[in-house]
Amino acid sequence: MSAWQLYALSGLAWFGVGMWGLFAHAHWVRKILAVNVAGSGLFLVLAALARRATTPAPDPVPHALVLTGIVVGISATALALSVARRLAEVEATARLDEDATHEPAAPPAGADARAGGDAAPPPAGGGAPP
Amino acid sequence: MSAGLAIDAALALVLPVLAWAVVATPDLRKAIVLFMALGLVAALAWARLAAPDIALVEAAIGTGVTGALLMSCVPWAESLTPASRRARADLALAGALAVVACLGWAIRALPEAGPGLTPAVLGALEVSGVEHPVTAVLLNYRSYDTLLEIVVLVAAAIGIDAVLPDDDARRRLAPPARSLVGVLSHLLVPGAVLVAGFLVWKGAHAPGGAFQAGAVLAAGGILLLFARRLRPVPFAARALRGALLAGPLLFLGVAVAPLVRGGRLLELPVAWAGVLILAIETVLVVTIAIVLLMFFPARVLASSRAPAATVEDPP
Amino acid sequence: MTADLLPLWVLLSSLVASVAIFGLSERRVATRTAINLVAAVVKLALVAVMLWGVYQGARYEVRVAFVPGADLLLRSDPLSLLFISLSAVLWLATTIYAVGYLEGAPDRSRFFGFFSLCVASTMGIALAGNLLTFFLFYELLTLSTYPLVVHRGTAASLAAGDRYLAYTLLGGGLLLVGVAWLHATAGGLEFTVGGALPPPGDAAPSYVACFALLVAGLGVKAALVPLHGWLPVAMVAPAPVSALLHAVAVVKAGAFGIARVIYDVYGVRLADTLGLLRPLAAVAATTIVYGSLRALTQDDLKRRLASSTVSQLSYIVLGVATFGQIATVGGLVHLVHQGLMKIVMFFCAGNLADELELHRVSELDGVGRRMPLTMAAFTVAALGMIGLPPVAGFVTKWYLGAGALDAGAPWVVGVLLTSSLLNAAYFLPIVYRAWFGVRREAWPPPAGRLEVRPTLLGPTVVVAALALAAGVFAATELSPLRWVELIAAQEYGP
């Protein structure tokens, strides 16, 4: 059981835990966290396999692949979290509408109705895109 | 040697357990802190595996920036309706175990020593314009991957701007108040800029390069953002977009130049390879730093200011 | 040289017309009628040139590379000319009729666009040189006739459209599997006189299965018994659609397809040795009798004519499915005769409905006095259908009977006799009511000089004359009968 196999199997277990988390959790942010965990696990496996090289220094190509993988991983994570935040806002406005429709109080302060956003902004009342 | 093996065994054991802790902890805040801890412990493993480049990038981006990003989601995370009614934990467990078993079987079946591409990389190193093999792979042999990767970063930037446009959320940012983070930023930010410069320069002949430098620079920037010393520049500002796209456009320019003379895409002339790589890396540092900073748009900062602020205040 | 592209020109004449008419706005009535008539006349001229060329022994062929193993092939041979000339003549008559019948109706651009597309696909079916091209135009026919069936947009017409689609797409699916299977077992199948299939060897069972699939697929449009359900229901469509579709285009495509499969794919000898003809003849016979019995019970005139079509079509299939040169002649010539006679009847039904709002047989008492010419044409066609000389129908039944005896299948003669009696049973009452029926209140006077608009009356009378001529001058050189004998002689070869 050489060192690289130890790390490779450890990375594999780490990857398995991440994948379990992705499909087991129902909460969006927990899923995104789990995917990050799985990604790091996979990168450990890749680096461990690079260590099998007979030369003193490990094989540099997997290292470059891991670097690219990490950067791609964080880009996807950042986008996912932004979409999740946008979803939270839209759901919050929807929840406010339900409250508004029950008691006909003044419409919720649309102080911050997203004027600038030309992406079909949800007017304070929500509803179909214009 | 057995001491080394002992350390490896310990690390190999700790990492999956820590990963399980991160994923299984019910409280989101705790999970994120554990996630950062996992990243730091992993840095040890990278060191043991003689992968300093990865250790740097994983610590800076994988743990630092991602951790900060996740932490900024905590205030509104609870209000999100879950994705699916019933979490299929048991089914997922069975699936994960099966996948791990198969992959483990394959890993054990791998030959003990695999030469990999080390001889090829080292053989062509003198012609690559840099001494450090990983940088050679990243910015010469497989520079096409890096080019696409930068475009992926730009895609993420566009996506975030499209999903969370920073209209007038910046107005609601609080004025810079004296806070611990403020003081801390005075000390750390100059250091971050220095380290970033050093990493870029070192990249040519030692572990370092654009990604590590970009991440460290961004870390400094994030500190300033949270300390309200730096007002997030709206994506609509042409200056920001210019700075963001300088890196990729220069990279593309260097890539296309040989095509005009009938050469091949991204074929760096041997004499100029070193200089070109350094130039590309320097400009990429700016791009990476900006994109990483854009992961914290004004709306995220605005709503996370008031600790008790739930999402009730309309967007 | 351009003469070689004749089949393509014939096809394009109605395709171009269709596209042009689709582009026209609803108000441009004059231009639309002009395009329609010019296209019909041009097509008739082209067909005449091609007819004369093929008669001299020339063969026109247009080949376009398509998929591995099969090309898009348009080829003119005597059998295709038979179907094309019938379609060209009747399309001209029906266009004139339709222009008159639909005066002031909505959505005429859409109607005439699909109308021309439908004839273009009929031309394609006739000219197809291999099974794949045949299938391509066969499905195009389904797609271009559906909008005509649902043209009125009423709930009834849409229901009829749904049923029509269900049947025809099912048939299309079966045909596709049959063609693909045959293509897989025996390679690209170009129609060749005397059969294109190599000797079956051990593949005989798949040959039989393919034949069953092909005939089932084609049987839907040829309205063989279990698959004929769509035809009476599709009578909801306007009269010109019923006339063209159910006398010429759709139904004949099925019968023509069966003839192609038997003669130019399997070859009549191989089909006989594989024992495929006898069951087909049996199905045809049951359809003939069943169609006639159904017609007896229909009071609605168009439904009665539709059931009669179901029965008449199977004469063609019966003739083709009886091994013998004379029976083949009988079968194929009925392709033309039935077209001529049945379209006249649909025209008459259209006239009655358009002029006097008469739809049911029971309302036809004494209509002969009000619309003498229309009812005279109807009588000629009815006598032909029953099989009385000198109208064309007699020629068919004579050859079918003689062919059956020659092929040693006397029971076929029995079927012909019973069906002729049944024909008489459901046609003669109409003729009797029209001429000898007593009508208490007076008929509303005709608007113009003639009993019905000239554009409706003209085609009715002309085609009735043609049906009569096809019977009387059957022995002359250029009659349909002589042409069919030329085809049959080739098919049975030395």
Added chain:
Amino acid sequence: MTEPAWVAGVVVIPLVGALIAVLAGRRAAPIAVVTAVGAAVAAAALVRQIARDGVVEHAVGGWAAPLGIALRADGLSALFVAAVAVVGTAAIVYALAHPGTPHRFHAAWLLGWAGLAALAVSADAFNLYVALELLTLAGATLVALASEAAALRAALRYILLALAGSLAYLFGVVLLYAAHATLELSALGAAVTPGPVTAVAIAAMVAGLALKSALFPLHGWLPPAYAGAPAASAVVLAGLLGKASFLVLVRLWFEVVPPSLRPDAGLLLGVLGAAGALWGAVLALRQTRLRRLLAYSSVGQLGYLFLVFPLGTGPALAGAVYLVLAHAAAKAALFMAAGSIERACGSDELGALRGLAPRMPLTFLTIGLAGLTLMGLPPSGGFVAKWLLLGASLETGQWWWAIVLVVGGFLAAAYVFRVLRLAFLPAAGAAAIARAPRGAELPALALALVSLGLGLAAAPPLALLGAGP
């Protein structure tokens, strides 16, 4: 001057265009049009070059494989790049004419275009991973441009499942690299020997790609994403982005997977594909909104593509690729039509379509022509694909796939005519119809005619795929 390296140009032009479009911000539209024209010219040149010289190789950076990344363009990549150019250009024209399109659509779509081109011409396993990730991000952005919660949830699910799929694919790449020290596909194909490493690696890669291409039963994310996204986004998502993972799977299957592994794995993929084809069509039949109907139809049509795996190479591969091309044009046209209808009468409820034909004749003609491809009826491109797949299934004796194709065709006919027959019904009320801009109807009709043209002029593209007559 030697022939310019079009195989690189096809990727670089959309890349440059995308970056400049980002720079231009709100005024991205004209840049998108110029880029589309440039990329279309490059695609045409690539097709001509490959028709003349056959497969074109290009070692990026001057480094030969295994060290460097190899670009390789064969018939399949040339045709897909051409399809991306045709549908992409039409989508941009549609986006300009369709008032509801957010201005960020152009930058996001051009990035997707670059990703598709990079994917089509790449012959390096890890490079394909990066291209797939670029597509995931571009695709997710395109979906997330909408503002309804359903679309945003779909975008999230799309990203997460795509990430899971990419990780699985990457794990396979890692294992193969560890075993054979090369990432170049054909070198891997030569080096790969049946054994545990190969089996598990291939299984992981195939599973990942199947998940990303929404193979049944992993298709849940697709319908809400296509139905919720803005109209122009749905066009490029359904038309092009949805097929990227399948193309990588095809390249993997026919260049790397050892023939001994193909029969049983192929059967599994075929069965899942067939189930998806029938399930997608049945669900499409039960939808009451046009875009959801089209989305489920996409799930169904994808099922047919997966029949290529049990059927093997030759005509079956040509058939599947041809279906990719024809379906790209037809489905893009249909989503454009759906967008125009939604714009004209406020909602894409099927009921709202009653009697719409007289007011929007071009849109209904588009639905009719494009519907031919879905039904696989001649004279459409879909029929040619169905014919090739049918022939392959009968020639290899696997007649059950033929039944799936034919029954699927009936179901498709059912849901296409369910929409078309509404055109013949008289309008329910004098619904106020804001006429859809003619500019939006023309690109849709153009694409429908392309899918028809593919049905008639089938010989040249098939020759390019090596299955010429």
